[in-house]
Amino acid sequence: MTAGSARRGALDGLIVLDLTAMLAGPYCTMMLADQGARVIKIEPPGGDKTRRNGPHLVGAIRPEDGGFGGYFGSTNRNKESLVIDLKKPEGHALFLRLVKRADVVIENYRSGVMERLSLSYERLREVNPRLVYGALRGFGDRRSGASKYLEWPAYDPVSQAMGGIMGITGQTRNGAPTKIGPGIGDIGPAMFLAFGIASACWRAQRTGSGQFVDVAMTDSVLAICERIVFQYGATRKSPGPEGNGHPLLCPFGLFQAKDGFISLGVPNDHFWALTVERMGSPEWACQDRFATNDSRVANSDELEAHLTAWTIKRTKRELSEIFGGHIPLGPVFDAADIFEDEHFRIRNMLVETEQPGTTEKLTIAGTPIHMSDTPGGVRKRAPLVGEHTTSVLIDLGLTEQEISALREHRVVQQRTTD
Template sequence: MSAHGRTRGALDGMVVLDLTQMLAGPYCSMMLADQGARVIKIEPPGGDQTRRNGPHLDGALRMESGGFGGYFGSINRNKESLVLDLKQPAGRETLLRLVRGADVLVENYRAGVMERFGLGYERLAEENPKLVYAALRGFGDPRSGESAYAGWPAYDPVAQAMGGIMGITGPQRGGAPTKIGPGVGDIVPAMFLAYGIAAACWHAQRTGRGQFVDVAMVDAVLAVCERMVFQYSASAQAPGPEGNGHPLLCPFGLFPASDGYISLGVPNDRFWRLLVERMGHPPWADDPRFATNELRVRHRAEVEQAVADWTVRHTKRALAGMLGGEVPFGPVFDAADIFDDPHFRIRGMLVEAEQPGAARALTIAGSPVRMSATPGGVRHRAPMTGEHTDCTLADLGFDAGEIAVLRAQGVVQ
């Protein structure tokens, strides 16, 4: 049990050294922390630069005071902060000592950075053969296959573009590509890396041998676009933007309501008949061109127009009353709708976390993973810069004198 009497997560006891920054790497380590891992965020002197990213609540402590904004607070919850200067030899020696007591090290520098520090996987494995070393880079690590783009910097829109997801997303069929709103070019690779880390740790637990885990951002994005791969393989035609529909199902996508939009997913003829019934069986429902999904796909424009002409006459709430629970249906929510809808509170998806200095809490997205015996979730706010430096070092074998020397040398803060 935790100090607060709550059952710890399933990864309780796992020690993770987190050298990540920006979104992708911290999101990965956040997932491990949410499930109970002890994640030690190792920050450079002055702290992670994303601490300055807003929005900031009124009165919240800024980066200059060791605080953070909403961006940092959301994806660095449940972590400890240790400030360590890896540019100093003593800083690198300190990391080597920390590695001896760790299960995982995760970083998302460009390829070669850790090697230039003398801290590449092979060196760290000498200190701890059981270590799982996880790397997340735009185009992967050369150990797993050296990409021609290995030296390119990569952020979310680059991964979305080159991983294929942007090319099949857009408001109109055959139109211009569109970036997906959330940073899926970062978050999807983060999820795959957390999965890889968990798998590698299970192997290490059984064999005593760690390994190098490598995820390329563009590879992860392509993996979630699996449909475009087999479509091109089978047809030699490259899929393009599909608008708000589906290439193989109809009706399937967004439709207008009188006060916004709703989403319908009609994956088979049974749901089509049910939808038609809820619509009052209009005259066109008996059109032979609409009899099967294959025919509806062939006559997509007519089907979608007929359905839209009906949905646009009703509010989202009215449509929910007619279709909800019967036909795959959902109103399109914005953030205000999500905050107002009881589902997300009941499911623990809107979590209030302390924002140092602010008079009120910051609401962040909770963990969607529900586990009956080891629930995990958000246990405490993101750390102040270097908040846990002394206690973390002490826990991992440094005595008070050693910590004092490192602090006097500016190696730790």
């Protein structure tokens, strides 16, 4: 799929002022933009520092000239870029003027930054009572509960560690925790915040009253790890690293094939009977030590050894043909496999976007949310630094003379090639 072919989404008309950086905040605003919201990325002079993060296509406009690499390009698609120096009085006043026209403000600064800029939620609400204000921090905002970690900086590995997900990830044989590959400590909170923002906007449209939406990265990871909470609550035993299996289901996890690994999930006795039937060993379903899920969990080492001895003699393709469509199964894919599998093209999950300065396309992940009437999706590439400064300010009510004065005093920045 090529960017631009997607129709407007369900949030068309919603105006979002995006003060976020790194991954968590931009991923949240990306989700809103994918569904049609007009997301105006407020960047500091010089632009968002994550523009420098690669990889970079050969010939593309470099970050020092206002361009961006793959990291920025992926999570800032569908957005407009407006450069404002919020530390200058004129920039502060300009932002308040924009807030009057906006529906949402989202930021992921450390606690207290917006207060020091005199742009707190309480101040912005005076300007626009229907404003929905979203905040995403490592340990939340004091308005919802002042954690002792409130002032601690946090990134993905920190929230993964303290939210519980690392404690149950890793090989059981040595108990060493393992970080989850993708930035789930950023992306999970981003999803929760996007949901909270959409919920608050629905209320604001009906009542005219906005509110403060607070999401903590660490809280979000714990919410994703909900199983460890009820397990410990019931047993007072902390679950440890689970390896590639499941503590409550068996067989449920990774099994070695001749040319890699497959993920096999057998959630109940019905699927177990189908599994052993497809394997040509239906008698396994009747053996006492394997007949029920509880007995399989109790004898998981023996069962998984038997199953692996059978799967390792067959390729991923052969196993897919045996189990596919009958038993929950998936071959373990790497990125090259994903690019080659037609499923992801058919589902518009691989989207080609323009990269200014080169004819090469940057392929980014599409949105997994598909709506019948307002499908949304990737409509346009990420913006260059300040690419939309003039057009955004005109649309939001400023005159050309006002914009010219702001440029002259270096309050805003506009690309000279526009």
